Amino acid sequence: MxxxxxxxxxxxxxxxxxxxxxxxxxxxxxxxxxxxxxxxxxxxxxxxxxxxxxxxxxxxxxxxxxxxxxxxxxxxxxxxxxxxxxxxxxxxxxxxxxxxxxxxxxxxxxxxxHIGYQTGVFGLHRRAALQEGETLLVHAAAGGVGSAAVQLGKAAGARVIGVVGGAGKAAVARELGCDLVIDRHEDDIVAAVKDATGGRGADVVFDPVGGDAYTKSAKCVAFEGRIVIVGFAGGDIPAPALNHALVKNYSIMGLHWGLYNQKDPAAVLRCHETLTAYAAKGLIKxxxxxxxxxxxxxxxxxxxxxxxxxxxxxxxxxxxxx
The missing domain is CATH 3.90.180.10 (Medium-chain alcohol dehydrogenases, catalytic domain)
Incomplete structure (x- = not known):
């Protein structure tokens, strides 16, 4: 072969x-x-x-x-x-x-x-407990993992803000269903998120990028918000200022989906059943x-x-x- x-x-x-x-x-x-x-x-x-x-x-x-x-x-x-x-x-x-x-x-x-959507479900629901009506900020929203998070956020009834790099990717994010798209090459991410949320910030941040994306997320995450770290596609691993998390009352969560295959395989199967049902209803694709x-x-x-x-x-x- x-x-x-x-x-x-x-x-x-x-x-x-x-x-x-x-x-x-x-x-x-x-x-x-x-x-x-x-x-x-x-x-x-x-x-x-x-x-x-x-x-x-x-x-x-x-x-x-x-x-x-x-x-x-x-x-x-x-x-x-x-x-x-x-x-x-x-x-x-x-x-x-x-x-x-x-x-x-x-x-x-x-x-x-499998991997991208399972990462989205475990990150958004099991780790961050995303609720209907909350604001979800997704970095790299037009990418593989990010596009899955956008669809899952919309399926959960969240308001989704997508961050992308460039006009072409912005168009893709809009087609995916983002309520607001921010072009990091043209827009001030922090100002745009605060303006869109009346100063509150994003309740949940889904970050597969790291680096500067994380730094800006910490500046626009809401009170009792949750930042979910799923990767470092940008190449830089940030060093969070924990005193900042303390004074703003937000959580920083890691999500290594592969561990669930070892620690809780039954949860992976349940997640797949949920994703299969979503696909049948046209909620995700x-x-x-x-x-x-x-x-x-x-x-x-x-x-x-x-x-x-x-x-x-x-x-x-x-x-x-x-």
């Missing part, structure tokens, strides 16, 4: 190589899956760079989220077992963690449902900005690494892209 493999750490476009390899062999409790679609996540770029919290042995195949097909023909969502990631024709995955792909979503959409042929996977991962994309890029088998 063919698979994209990384033999040394570096930029995805430089270190991902398409090779002919043997199919992986399932271990105890694992199954072999035929890959129907692979969603590109920012962690795939970090894996290539050797900067992710998980560092599989070299060589390895990146790709942490797929829609696949079991040997008995079931369409499922899975997180492949590294080092045999999803940019391949076949993967292995833990059988107990397989989730049924929603009928309401095609293969590309199903591949983009992954934003697929590009469906990429398998042979162009490395260039597509590099685009995500460079932060130039909106929504999700999904890699499909050769011949499946029309």
């Amino acid at each position: 063919q698979a994209w493999r990384v033999h040394r750490n570096g930029e995805p476009g430089e270190v991902m190589r398409l090779e002919e390899v043997e199919r992986p062999t399932p271990g105890p409790g694992q199954v072999l899956l035929k890959v129907r679609a692979t969603n590109i996540n920012f962690p795939d770029a970090l894996l290539c760079r050797g900067q992710y919290q998980v560092r599989p042995p070299l060589p390895f195949t990146p790709g942490v989220e797929i829609c696949g097909e079991t040997e008995d023909g079931r369409r499922v969502i899975a997180t492949p077992a590294l080092p045999y990631g999803g940019f391949a024709e076949y993967v292995v995955a833990d059988e107990a963690a397989l989730l049924p792909a929603p009928d309401a979503l095609d293969d590309a959409e199903a591949a983009a449902l 992954p934003l697929i900005s590009d469906r990429v042929a398998f042979g162009d996977a490395a260039a597509a991962v590099q685009r995500v690494a460079d932060g130039t994309t909106t929504g999700r890029l999904v890699v499909l088998p050769e011949g499946a892209v029309r």
